[in-house]
Amino acid sequence: MPTTPTRSRCSKRDANRGAWTAEEDQKLAQVIETHGPRRWKLVAAKAGLNRCGKSCRLRWLNYLRPNIKRGNISDQEEDLILRLHKLLGNRWSLIAGRLPGRTDNEIKNYWNSRLSKKIKQKESQSKFLEPDQSQDPRNNPSAMHSVADNDGGTSKREEEMKSDVSRDDFLDNFNEGPLNLEWMSKFLEVDESWF
DNA sequence: AATTTGCCCAACCGCAGACTC
DNA sequence: GGAGTCTGCGGTTGGGCAAAT
Helix, strand or coil: CCCCCCCCCCCCCCCCCCCCCCCHHHHHHHHHHHHHCCHHHHHHHHHHCCCCCCHHHHHHHHCCCCCCCCCCCCCCHHHHHHHHHHHHHHCCHHHHHHCCCCCCCHHHHHHHHHHHHHHHHHHHHHHCHHHHHHHHHHCCCHHHHHHCCCCCCHHHHHHHHHHHHHHHHHHHHHHCCCCCHHHHHHHCCCCCCCC
């Protein structure tokens, strides 16, 4: 089995790991204020943090970045997450892009800890009531995943792209700006049966 | 009161595409 | 054009905490 030693990664031996301290946060924020949120390896070095760039980037994106909303995902946000997940699958960064102030990590966590359970409950209820509907992929998010997750031969992302082609027109609007409220409200009005 | 269980969330890991030299 | 590096992403892990036993 060939190895891929060229990939950059955090050194397990040398780098500081675990929870960030307030002092580390402050140093990181200061350096980013000066140099901007890029060249993360450099940022880590400039900040004098014994952390890898990757870790700094994650900390910035998920915690230190301005305008981050924390906790209390509203009903409207939850509804939007559910709909977007049905549309896009586990593409958390895309979903997060439509929820200002929310991070992909937060949405992923929220999904894994709460929404996936809700869906399973709903599914088992609907199976009990209408067993045939569960065969339709539009009523079964995990079935949609099985298309996107197929990695036999081609890359996973390539397959995802293929599976999305029919939705490109829809996604054109989706990809335009961080939050087009007019479009978003239209999206929220889309007939449930579309999914 | 002590222990176990389950949940939540921050952080880490590995992969793959983009970028740079 | 190719090798090496950086960046971004989704999956997974593990610690802290509260509720249950």
